Amino acid sequence: MPFNLSRWFAVIGLVSIAAISAVSGWMLSRFLMERMLQQEGRITQQFIDNLVRVQRVSGHFSPGQKVPSPELKDFFAHVFDLPEVLRANLYSRNGTVLWSSDPSLVGRQFRDNPELEQALRGSLVAHGGVADKPEHSDLDPLHPYFFEIYAPVRGEPAGDVVGVVELYRTPRALFEAISAGQRAVWIGAALAGALLYVALFWMVRRADDVIRVQGERLLQSEKLSLAGEMSTAVAHGIRNPLSSIRSSAELALEAGQEQWREAARDIVEQVDRLESWVRELLSYSQPLAGKLEPIDVAAVLTESLQGFERECERRGIEVSTTLGTALPPVKADRLGLGQVFNSLIANAVQAIERSGRIIVSVAVEGNRRLRVSIADSGPGMSSAELLGAFKPFHTTKAKGIGIGLPLSRRIVERYGGSIDLASSPGKGTTVHVLLPAASGIIPS
Secondary structure, three states, rough: OOOOOHHHHHHHHHHHHHHHHHHHHHHEEEEEHHHHHHHHHHHHHHHHHHHHHHHHHHHOOOOOOOOOOHHHHHHHHHHOOOOOOOEEEEEEEEEEEEEEOOHHHOOOOOOOHHHHHHHHHOEEEEEEEEEOHHHOOOOOOOOOOOEEEEEEEEEOOOOOEEEEEEEEEHHHHHHHHHHHHEEEEEEHHHHHHHHHHHHHHHHHHHHHHHHHHHHHHHHHHHHHHHHHHHHHHHHHHHHHHHHHHHHOOOOOHHOOHHHHHHHHHHHHHHHHHHHHHHHHHHHEEEHOHHHHHHHHOOHHHHHHHHOOHHHHHHHHHEEEOOOOOOOOOOEHHHHHHHHHHHHHHHHHHHOOOOEEEEEEEEEEEEOEEEEEEEEEEOOOHHHHHHHHHOOOOOOOOOOOOOOOOHHHHHHHOOOOOEEEEEEEOOOOOEEEEEEOOOOOOOOO
């Protein structure tokens, strides 16, 4: 299967951006939670430091005393009265529980407690968690998620750590704020990922379209190069013999012998057809040239129609025109524009063959463009034929070579215009040519 950039990005881009959004959301939510818990811990540490300084209890954290002093009991009572405290422990310098809201813990030591060891080294420890350690066994099972703080207690005046205050709290307002912040982070990450995906997909889709168009143009350029080489050889090889054949046919017509007239007419017609093919090949293979200048569209179109009068009369084709009034000029070159109209009218005539109608109209569209429409009453075109109409050397006519419409599109696009077809089987075909006005603004 051919490589499809849009399809690949739709899958790989979606997976990559979703993964990046998920990782970013997780990291930001963790960062938010940790920062809010650390902030709550610092506030609690400041309260404990002030309480130690006011009550002067730093000297009562001796691990040797078996009965806590009244000052220490009063200090502990103030600590335990903090909002939403489930349990509080006071540790001495060697990690022994001096006082606790759970009397069964007094005098015990918890060896495997890295948070306590870190606090005894002078660092504040504040984190949220779920009960999973031995000293958590007696906590309220209805509140498994708690906020745990280990706050160092420093002595005076040296400021050495003399003990640690451990608090287990369930600050619902804090957890609700964290949950709300995390939801906002996840929603923001999802919306940012979706917006990034949509923006990048649009850009990749546009790039894919541009690449596809450029590929088609490159293919057409390769065909043009081949056509140039072929047409040059064909032109030099058959134009001179064609000229001799046509001259002989004209002499036969002038001779007056009736038996030669019909054959001579056929010779002239076929020679003219071959000549037009050679001319189209040469035009299509060579770079477009000619200085752009203001051109009267109606005059060029009328001149082209006059060149097909005899052919239309012979086929029984009725031609009607609506050229409008006060039409502004377009910026083009007369030869190229005439070749476009000649090619489009020739297609309409060949599509009808016998007894039909061609309608030609020119009208101002908007305030910057002219629309030239050439409609025929021929058999029309299928959707498949419309798709291939502008491809070089693609033709549905037995006597065509398939470069009339591609050459017309090249010429019209050089003028800054566009050309398109509207057709359906059994309802004829209409060609619309949009050309920008030479002045840019249509005069009112």
